[in-house]
Amino acid sequence: MHIRTTCLAYQFLTFFNIFFLFISFSQSVAGSDPEPDIKSSIIISPDKQFDFAEDCFSNKDYLTAVGEYKRFIYFFPGDERVETAMYRIGMSYYLGRHFKKAGDSFNAVIDRYVDTDLSIKSYFMISEAHVKLNAFGLAIINLNNLITLTHDEDVKDEAYYRLGWIYIETSSWEKARLYFSKISAKNKTKYRLERLSTELNKEKSIPKKDPGLAGFLSIMPGAGYFYCERYQDALIAFLLNGGLICAAYESFDDNNNALGGVIAFVEFGFYAGNIYGAVTSAHKYNRKQTGQFIEKLKNNTKINLFADVKNKGICLAFEFMF
Amino acid sequence: MIKKPYFIIIFVILFMNYNTCFAEQKSTVTKRHSPSFGTAEKQENFVLYPIKFYRNTISRADGNRCPMYPSCSQYCIEAFKKHGSFLGWIMCSDRLMRCGRDETKLSPHVVIHGEKLSFDPVNNNDFWWHQ
Numbered sequence: 336m337h338i339r340t341t342c343l344a345y346q347f348l349t350f351f352n353i354f355f356l357f358i359s360f361s362q363s364v365a366g367s368d369p370e371p372d373i374k375s376s377i378i379i380s381p382d383k384q385f386d387f388a389e390d391c392f393s394n395k396d397y398l399t400a401v402g403e404y405k406r407f408i409y410f411f412p413g414d415e416r417v418e419t420a421m422y423r424i425g426m427s428y429y430l431g432r433h434f435k436k437a438g439d440s441f442n443a444v445i446d447r448y449v450d451t452d453l454s455i456k457s458y459f460m461i462s463e464a465h466v467k468l469n470a471f472g473l474a475i476i477n478l479n480n481l482i483t484l485t486h487d488e489d490v491k492d493e494a495y496y497r498l499g500w501i502y503i504e505t506s507s508w509e510k511a512r513l514y515f516s517k518i519s520a521k522n523k524t525k526y527r528l529e530r531l532s533t534e535l536n537k538e539k540s541i542p543k544k545d546p547g548l549a550g551f552l553s554i555m556p557g558a559g560y561f562y563c564e565r566y567q568d569a570l571i572a573f574l575l576n577g578g579l580i581c582a583a584y585e586s587f588d589d590n591n592n593a594l595g596g597v598i599a600f601v602e603f604g605f606y607a608g609n610i611y612g613a614v615t616s617a618h619k620y621n622r623k624q625t626g627q628f629i630e631k632l633k634n635n636t637k638i639n640l641f642a643d644v645k646n647k648g649i650c651l652a653f654e655f656m657f
Numbered sequence: 658m659i660k661k662p663y664f665i666i667i668f669v670i671l672f673m674n675y676n677t678c679f680a681e682q683k684s685t686v687t688k689r690h691s692p693s694f695g696t697a698e699k700q701e702n703f704v705l706y707p708i709k710f711y712r713n714t715i716s717r718a719d720g721n722r723c724p725m726y727p728s729c730s731q732y733c734i735e736a737f738k739k740h741g742s743f744l745g746w747i748m749c750s751d752r753l754m755r756c757g758r759d760e761t762k763l764s765p766h767v768v769i770h771g772e773k774l775s776f777d778p779v780n781n782n783d784f785w786w787h788q
Contacts, residue, residue, distance in 0.1 A: 546785070560759075567758035575754060608750030615751070618785040619763070 345496035380483040385420065385598045392423055400424075418444065422453045429464060438464040455481070455490055462497060471505050492522040499636065508538050521554050531636045541628050548615035550610050559613020563620050579605060704742050708733050724757045726767050726774035735779045740787075748782060 386417035404427070410418070425440035441457040441464070448454045458481040465474035478494045478501075485491060495517045512535065515528055523529070527579035544563050553559030554572040557573030560566075579602035586595030705717050712730050732752050737745030755777075762773040780787075 432778050565755075565759040565763075568755050568760075571758060572754050604750035606745045607747040607753065608752075608754060612755060613753035615782050615785065620783075622784075623763070 366553060379410075381414045381416070382408070384410065385414075385416055388420065388423070393428060395430070397427040400427045401431075418448050418451065418453050421447070425457065427458060429460060432465045432467075434464040438468075450485075455485065455487075459493070459497065462501070466501060466504065471501055474501050488519055489522065492518045492526070496526050496638075501628055502599050503535070503632065505630075508535065511535065525637060526638055529555075531632075534632050534636050538628060543624065544617040544620045546614045546621075549613040549617040553610040553613040556606065556609050559610065560616060561617035563613060565616055568612070568616075572605075572612070576602065576605055576609055671739070702737055702742065704737055705734055709735075724761055724774060725752075725777050726769055727778060729753055729756050732777070732779060736773075739779055740783070747777070751782070752777075 384407045389401055391400035393478045401424050404424045407420050421444045425437050428437035440460050440547050441461045444457040445454050462474040462477045478498050482491050495514045499511045501515040549562050550560050556576035556654035557569035563639040583595050583598040695712050731747035737750040761775045764777045766773050767776045
């Protein structure tokens with residue numbers, strides 16, 4: 336019994352010694368680590384983080400820029416550049432063609448900051464994002480909200496100018512003229528309204544085809560296509576429909592009623608298709624001509640109002656095609 | 658013996674009635690299966706069988722020679738699915754008449770598998786009446 340107790344005591348002492356040796360060793364090892372870690376680690380300052388995000392943005396690496404701007408906002412929420420970072424997130428999404436997310440990001444700027452330069456620019460960018468998504472109605476509502484909220488004459492004028500162009504995009508010429516006319520006298524030269532209105536008046540000369548007339552002419556197969564300047568389609572429609580009508584007639588004439596019925600059934604599709612196609616062709620023709628006119632108008636007269644990358648104000652560019 | 662003009666009229670009326678019935682059936686099916694889009698897609702219109710037969714047998718042997726994108730058969734399938742049998746049939750006939758002619762000069766081009774094709778989807782032909 337005594338021997339057993341002594342053995343246990345020795346075992347306990349051995350274990351105790353090993354344990355303390357290990358502890359002291361581990362402390363010495365651990366103690367050697369922190370100093371080099373501190374030396375090798377990088378402390379990111381707000382300036383470094385923001386500069387890195389700006390670098391990504393200017394190098395057109397927009398998705399990385401979004402992440403870095405978000406990191407900046409998260410770690411340095413009290414920095415004065417948070418608003419700029421939020422605006423840049425919107426711009427990164429916009430330039431990266433993520434228009435829905437861009438709109439949401441600009442809305443976040445508007446919700447947080449009121450009546451600042453960037454919040455005003457955010458309003459404009461929201462409408463740009465809506466236009467890119469073909470949501471013209473939302474773009475118009477947004478700009479009208481801005482006109483109601485702001486007291487700055489220049490901002491109102493820019494909103495009117497943008498509204499006018501949105502209406503041009505939708506071929507609503509009269510509404511476009513109305514909004515251009517609301518621009519104050521002092522900014523009429525800046526937006527080159529005289530030239531714009533002269534060019535805009537040429538919309539009456541856009542060549543157009545009447546879809547109703549195209550459909551009516553198609554009673555004679557191919558005539559509708561011919562009216563819409565689709566001469567090959569007109570010839571095919573005429574020959575195909577003429578051939579099928581003759582075939583159906585001949586079949587019935589030869590008392591092959593079943594065959595005549597099948598041919599008439601097929602012919603019905605082609606005849607109706609000829610009318611439908613002529614009406615669609617007239618609409619396509621009008622759409623194409625209007626699109627070309629708007630494109631020419633943009634190239635000749637549109638002033639490019641785009642919030643610049645370096646936040647130095649508004650960039651004004653004018654382009655004229657000879 | 659049925660007279661010839663009456664025969665055509667009866668044929669067209671039957672066709673239109675069939676289309677109306679079918680259009681209703683289609684919308685019901687879509688409503689019923691709206692939570693799972695895949696199931697509704699499987700409810701295929703038997704009007705599409707001839708087109709599928711053409712695509713799976715004739716076109717495979719004949720080769721894809723349609724200069725338009727989507728091809729005429731694909732366009733017809735999309736038109737039938739989008740607008741039902743009646744308008745689908747009319748749009749399909751219209752496309753067959755236009756295929757490879759003036760449309761190739763007027764429509765924008767896309768490059769598919771290295772081949773330059775004229776881009777003429779269904780929404781390029783129903784934009785003026787269907788949103």
